Amino acid sequence: MAAVISTAGLARTFPTRSGPVEAVRGIDLTVHEGEILGFLGPNGAGKTTTLRMLTTLLEPTGGAATVAGHDLVADPAGVRRVIGYVAQSGGVDPQITVREELVTQGRLYRLPRARAVARAAELAAELDLTGFLDRKTGALSGGQRRRLDIAMALTHRPTVLFLDEPTTGLDPGSRADLWELVRRLRDEHGTTVFLTTHYLDEADALADRLVIVDRGTVAAEGTPGALKLRYGGSLDATLQDTFLAVTGRGPSPADTAPVAV
Amino acid sequence: MLLHDTALVYGRYLRQSLRSRFALLFGVLTPLLYLLFYGPLLTDLPLGGQGSSWQVLVPGLLLQLGLFGALFAGFTVILEKGQGVVERMRVTPVSRLALLLGRVLRDATVFVFQAVLLVLAALVMGLRAPLAGVLIGFAFVALLTVSLASVSYALGMKVRSPQEFGPLINAVSMPSMLLSGLMLPMTLAPAWLDVLSHFVPFRYLVDAVRDAYVGDYTSAHMLYGVLVAVGFTALAVTAGTRVFRTAGS
Numbered sequence: 001m002a003a004v005i006s007t008a009g010l011a012r013t014f015p016t017r018s019g020p021v022e023a024v025r026g027i028d029l030t031v032h033e034g035e036i037l038g039f040l041g042p043n044g045a046g047k048t049t050t051l052r053m054l055t056t057l058l059e060p061t062g063g064a065a066t067v068a069g070h071d072l073v074a075d076p077a078g079v080r081r082v083i084g085y086v087a088q089s090g091g092v093d094p095q096i097t098v099r100e101e102l103v104t105q106g107r108l109y110r111l112p113r114a115r116a117v118a119r120a121a122e123l124a125a126e127l128d129l130t131g132f133l134d135r136k137t138g139a140l141s142g143g144q145r146r147r148l149d150i151a152m153a154l155t156h157r158p159t160v161l162f163l164d165e166p167t168t169g170l171d172p173g174s175r176a177d178l179w180e181l182v183r184r185l186r187d188e189h190g191t192t193v194f195l196t197t198h199y200l201d202e203a204d205a206l207a208d209r210l211v212i213v214d215r216g217t218v219a220a221e222g223t224p225g226a227l228k229l230r231y232g233g234s235l236d237a238t239l240q241d242t243f244l245a246v247t248g249r250g251p252s253p254a255d256t257a258p259v260a261v
Numbered sequence: 262m263l264l265h266d267t268a269l270v271y272g273r274y275l276r277q278s279l280r281s282r283f284a285l286l287f288g289v290l291t292p293l294l295y296l297l298f299y300g301p302l303l304t305d306l307p308l309g310g311q312g313s314s315w316q317v318l319v320p321g322l323l324l325q326l327g328l329f330g331a332l333f334a335g336f337t338v339i340l341e342k343g344q345g346v347v348e349r350m351r352v353t354p355v356s357r358l359a360l361l362l363g364r365v366l367r368d369a370t371v372f373v374f375q376a377v378l379l380v381l382a383a384l385v386m387g388l389r390a391p392l393a394g395v396l397i398g399f400a401f402v403a404l405l406t407v408s409l410a411s412v413s414y415a416l417g418m419k420v421r422s423p424q425e426f427g428p429l430i431n432a433v434s435m436p437s438m439l440l441s442g443l444m445l446p447m448t449l450a451p452a453w454l455d456v457l458s459h460f461v462p463f464r465y466l467v468d469a470v471r472d473a474y475v476g477d478y479t480s481a482h483m484l485y486g487v488l489v490a491v492g493f494t495a496l497a498v499t500a501g502t503r504v505f506r507t508a509g510s
């Protein structure tokens with residue numbers, strides 16, 4: 001399978017008052033076309049920082065990467081045209097209506113006005129938001145808002161979709177819906193999905209392949225099954241055992257995942 | 262593309278301003294209070310320049326409006342960063358310059374609108390000034406807003422919280438207001454204060470607008486005012502755009 005994302009020694013150091021913080025120390029990874037990659041790691045491992053680099057929001061301080069054939073540093077504009085990104089915080093103004101945000105997003109992707117209006121309606125239909133088009137985004141439920149964030153990121157039919165902790169804070173029903181949505185995007189549109197999570201059950205259920213990061217570097221990678229076999233001792237091992245073996249610690253108690261139903 | 266993107270960003274933020282009409286009017290309240298309760302104190306004082314005391318005071322109030330209003334513009338971008346709106350826009354192909362220009366042109370529109378209200382009120386109070394001079398005054402308010410709002414957005418993009426932002430802006434705005442002779446001309450000041458005030462860019466803008474208000478369009482003050490305003494604007498917009506392009510934190 002063709003590589004859609006490949007990175008070599010991708011790194012980012014933040015200068016801070018108390019000295020430099022090496023948030024990402026050198027990430028090497030490959031993501032294949034049409035794959036759902038789970039980027040798994042404890043809080044502070046460097047997941048968001050890696051994502052912000054891959055989406056051109058943050059310049060790397062070391063290493064290189066290509067995304068869908070575009071060099072991250074030399075051609076950030078090329079990268080932007082083919083990716084969608086949903087930050088953990090989302091990205092909509094609570095005072096603005098769903099329709100206005102969707103149309104503006106289309107215009108930011110340089111669709112002519114009439115096309116942007118039509119695309120907003122299409123996206124709303126596809127993501128079950130048609131009934132909320134004239135609601136302010138601040139009045140949406142957590143699950144509806146997440147779907148809107150994703151709709152915004154799909155405006156230009158990106159080939160790669162980056163999702164940063166997409167289900168954090170969602171109720172179990174909405175989490176299950178979102179997993180379904182991500183699978184559908186991959187199955188129906190062949191979208192490559194790069195998603196970060198610190199929920200082990202989410203990684204297990206959704207990802208074709210996992211990259212486990214810890215302290216800014218890749219600690220292990222493989223399919224969930226292969227990782228369980230290798231680090232947990234058997235296919236029946238839980239991802240929790242695997243994670244513990246890889247990182248030397250479990251996710252903090254506050255991070256343990258609710259069980260999706 | 263730059264034009265298309267700027268118009269788009271401008272439209273978004275202008276609609277945002279129009280949604281809070283109360284704030285739009287509230288902005289003129291402070292200068293209006295100065296006009297009503299401070300202006301009449303000056304009418305019989307020897308202020309040194311040509312023209313009436315209103316021709317000295319109103320230019321100062323106009324720039325005060327721009328100074329305080331525009332310097333706080335960056336506040337909104339801190340909230341937008343928290344909502345993820347800034348990053349959402351920065352991953353689209355939209356021009357980075359447009360992300361800044363759309364916002365600062367919105368601010369310039371708002372402050373020129375408020376400046377018009379203020380001048381209308383001043384006319385009622387007794388201001389008489391040539392139309393061309395008044396229009397030149399609005400142009401300076403617009404340039405001042407564009408430059409200061411750019412600086413403010415750049416700062417807003419850098420700081421982490423509104424609590425960090427407020428004190429920083431106060432530390433800039435209060436001395437700027439006092440040292441630029443917004444309230445009374447600096448020609449009344451002792452020599453050391455007059456000299457010091459020449460290091461504050463706004464001084465040149467106030468002097469230029471005061472000359473415009475008495476119909477003196479070709480003075481040295483006017484030349485310096487234009488040079489400082491244009492130069493400062495170019496610098497501020499360049500710096501602001503850079504922050505929208507690289508935004509490191």
Ligand SMILES: Nc1ncnc2c1ncn2[C@@H]1O[C@H](COP(=O)(O)OP(=O)(O)O)[C@@H](O)[C@H]1O
Pocket residue numbers: 014015016021022023024041042043044045046047048049050509510
């Ligand atoms: N802008 C920044 N300035 C300084 N340190 C940062 C900044 N962003 C992230 N960090 C630090 O980098 C590390 C990794 O952060 P992050 O990528 O957000 O981790 P994760 O998303 O895996 O929880 C953390 O220690 C965090 O405090």
Ligand SMILES: [Mg+2]
Pocket residue numbers: 047048049088
């Ligand atoms: Mg994170």
